[in-house]
Amino acid sequence: MPLWQIDIYPAEGQADREAVRTTEEIHELGLGDDVAVSFSRSFLVQGEFAFDEATRLATTLLSDSVTETPVVAIAGQDTLNEAPGSETIMVNVMPKPGVMDPVASSTLSAARDAGFDVTAVRSMRKYWLGEMDDTSLQTICRRALSNDAIEQVVVGPLEMDELDIGSSYEFKLITIPIRSLTDTELETLSREGQLYLTLVEMQTIRNHFQSLGRDPTDIELESIAQTWSEHCSHKTLAGRIHYRGPQSDGTPFGDERQYENMLKETIFAATQTIRKNLGDDDWCVSVFKDNAGIVKFDDDFHVCFKVETHNHPSALEPYGGANTGIGGVIRDPMGTGMGAKPICNTDVFCFAPPDIKPDELPPGVLHPRRVIKGVVSGVRDYGNRMGIPTVNGAVYFDKRYLGNPLVYCGNAGIIPVGMENKEVMPDDLIVAIGGRTGRDGIHGATFSSAELTSESESLSGGAVQIGNAITEKMVLDVLIQARDRGLFTAVTDCGAGGFSSAVGEMGEELGAEVWLDKAPLKYDGLTYTEIWISEAQERMVFSVPQESWDEFRLLCESEGVEAAVLGKFTPTGRLLLTYHGETVGDVSMQFLHDGRPPIIRDANYDVPTFDPIEIPAMSADDHHQTLLQVMSSLNVASKHWVIRQYDHEVQGGSVVKPLVGPQCDGPGDAAVVRPRIDSRRGLVLSCGMNPHYGDFDTYHMAASAIDEAMRNAVAVGADPSRIAILDNFCWGYTDRAETLGSLVRAAIACQDMAITLGTPFVSGKDSLNNEFSFFDDDGNKETISIPPSLLISAMGQIDDVSKSVTMDAKEAGNVVFLVGETHAELGGSHFSLVRDLKGGEVPKVDAIQAKVTFAAVHDAMQKSLVRSCHDLSEGGLVAAAVEMAMAGGLGMKLDLAEVCRDDLSPTEALFSESNTRFLIETTPDNADLFAALLTAAKVKVTRLGTIESSPNLSITVGDQSVLHSSVAEVKSAWIAPLDW
Secondary structure: OOEEEEEEEEOOOOOOHHHHHHHHHHHHOOOOOOOOEEEEEEEEEEEOOOHHHHHHHHHHHHOOOOOEEEEEEEOOOHHHHOOOOOOOEEEEEEEOOOOOOHHHHHHHHHHHHOOOOEEEEEEEEEEEEOOOOHHHHHHHHHHHHOOOOOEEEEEOOOOOOOOOOEOOOOOOOOEOOHHHOOHHHHHHHHHHOOOOOOHHHHHHHHHHHHHHOOOOEHHHHHHHHHHHOHHHHOOOOOOEEEEEEOOOOOOOOOEEEEEOOHHHHHHHHHHHHHHHHHHHHOOEEEOOOOOOEEEEOOOOEEEEEEEEEOHHHHHHOHHHHHHHHHHHHHHHHHOOOOOOEEEEEEEEEEEOOOOOOHHHOOOOOOOHHHHHHHHHHHHHHHHHHHOOOEEEEEEEEOHHHOOOOEEEEEEEEEEEOOOOOOOOOOOOEEEEEEOOEOOOOOOHHHHOOOOEEOOHHHHOHHHOOOOOHHHHHHHHHHHHHHHHHOOOOEEEEOOOOOHHHHHHHHOOOOOEEEEHHHOOEOOEOOOHHHHHHOOOOOEEEEEEOHHHHHHHHHHHHHOOOOEEEEEEEOOOOEEEEEEOOEEEEEEEHHHHHHOOOOOEEEEEOOOOOOOOOOOOOOOHHHHHHHHHHHHOOOOOOOOHHHHOOOOOOOOOOEEEOOEEOOOOOEEOOOEEEOOOOOOOOEEEEEEEOOHHHHHOOHHHHHHHHHHHHHHHHHHOOOOHHHOEEEEEEEOOOOOOHHHHHHHHHHHHHHHHHHHHHOOOEEEEEEEOOOEEEEEOOOOOEEEEEOOOEEEEEEEEEEOOHHHOOOOOOOOOOOEEEEEOOOOOOOOOOHHHHHHOOOOOOOOOOOHHHHHHHHHHHHHHHHOOOOOEEEEOOOOHHHHHHHHHHHHHOOEEEEEOOOHHHHOOOHHHHHHOOOOOOEEEEEOHHHHHHHHHHHHHOOOOEEEEEEEEOOOEEEEEEOOEEEEEEEHHHHHHHHHHHHOO
16 A cells, blocks of 8 residues: 655745744754754655545645645655755654654544545654754754654655554453562562552552452553552642641741641631631532532533643653643543533743753753743644633743743633532443544653653653644533533543543442443554553543433534443442453452552651841832843743733633733733623633742742732732632652641641632642752762742632723823732842842731732722722832833833831832732722722722823832833833743
């Protein structure tokens, strides 16, 4: 059967954009200047047709006749090796066998629909490079042209005459002789088998099977490892922890606590307390028991929200890791209750600075620029292709994220009232729909629970998946229709652990019998264990009554979605796995889900001590130059390059978008969307995160993150009494008592803040062991640990989106107020970072005052007294003021004399990052009424000055000028760093 190669080049007169991009990337990565590059995208197509048909396929389906020119030939012919330019070195890059190739999959389907007799397709990229030495070539191939985790590189002509699409598998039942293993051998098995279980856990498994008088099969051991993994069971945070930490006054080890289940006794307990206090007014529906947390929205619908992390896969393959991260979290609301419709996405990224020199990279680490571009495009492509707007997020930079970038992806959905619960029934069929199963994602759950090393790329490349958003959109269409027809009793997504996790969790209280040979496969050759633990994407598992199966199957067929019966739920209390009638696994559900020995750990935390910060004497020009430094620092600088790649308008419900103001270039505080186009009720999404504060005290870091998420939501109009929050802990290696202690202290802060604010946690996730180890040139082991990183995501509500408020200054002559108290809190601030100053006081939160302040600001908005509102966060008051001015195309004239009365220096007043503060613009007619309203609520409010038509920021303390800046100059500095 012929194997055709179709190369597609830019047409004559068209720019070779991919070649230009590749040349720029090679230069940016420091791998060479002015490297000559030409490019073509290519397809290998195996099919029973002649040259004319192959040409028709190329011209009608694979290329654009206006902008592109295809070249068609039998694979391996010389005509395919001719460079379009003067370049002489040909490099072919294609997915490794077993890696999901969405473009090839879509091409195969489209070609068959068009009547072409195609049996297999593989996509490929083809580069021609100018002359260079072999070392430079290998470096460019590895660093700029490909990713070894998922792609293979062939230099020179491609000698293939058929596509390898899998070989046959001969069944052989494999058992693991665990009963006879010593402790050392158990540890070796755990590590080399990529189980990543502790010795105590391995001993528990050994003892269990000794009691049964047999050894486990490989699939039984894999099922247990997946279920017991940190990623799936959160065993560290849900374990027994003896904690010793400081009292609230900083007394070392004055707080000693014993937790039987730390998560339940902090995060969960806070929500339980709040719900009890709300009584009949409780607006939480389902918390911490499903794929996403659900709260009430209106009489007809609830809303749900989930945020996940996909850190380790994104470190190895940024595009695929982030792509499947957002795809996976979209499936969480889809698998919540009886199925929610996704309405919007969020994302938060943590990267190493992009200007790191290539020779500073540890072995096995991708350059931050590659990581950034891959992660952003991965999230972009999936959300945009599914038709889900990405409406809120943030980007943080720190060198400590070099080995472990953090990729937080979130999704909010809407679900009809009465559809929030589900229950698997005996004899229901286990039905899988969506994507087929392949080797992508093997050991993903266990891999994500381990520390990364310089060898992870080669050892765990199979743990990275590649997504196909179009397939997931088709699955969503089936899900909503089947839900509304009542064709199933329960549903969940197929995420970490694949079928093992999905079926295991659904059948936990009942039992399940699974026929692994019934699973649709992407290609031949998969073992029964690979079928069971594969994390191939876009798959959902349903519990379907037998009498509904025919209608369910026909619905799937009508939408072009593959569905297969994999077994049935049985009231046996056991997980029975078969392959062509042979029993390959038989495990007690009780042992699988409750047999893991509890983690018992010590946690110690001592607040680091810092000297008072030494602030140099600063003139107005010094303040101006510092403002330029702050606004051009990576954490504050405009993220427009990221934001503008996302579709904010799809589904038509976006009200307040990420960029606001007349030119849509101001940094909005939070997103406002209308889940129902026929209703004016809105959903508000925001986030808060302050990794630098964790270097001072993780308690205040966590409290500040909650305060920031809350004030961002309140700033756009959210009702503070109806805000739900989510926690996402990303930490280093928590086997160290001090590292675990820092996490426990953060969780204590979460509990304290949530209860005081009356803001329940409804969902959460943790990602531990975010460390990267490697050996330096002298053979010494070095480890890079991320800073303690707690993301708080908030979901609020607004009764009428017409009352939403944005942060851009609206009109010259309006009055500017500062709401909240400013303290000398420059510890961990961006002022300190850009000036390289150490020490100081980290910002703290007065939670009682915060609750009063949020309520008062919301009341003023409800009374239409607020024209614009911006929260004070990174960079402090001066950064917030200039952001409001530049977003509105206006200026400001402010006097900080009142702010500086409490012994604050002008520098502290300008740059302090004290919490629970807002800059608010009102009309002159409403200024006194606004001030009186907040004063009556016992909230500090300070009249600072006015909005000016002149585009300058002028700040004084009485008669003393402390800063004068051109808004245009500051805006240029703000835009430039990430204006890619």
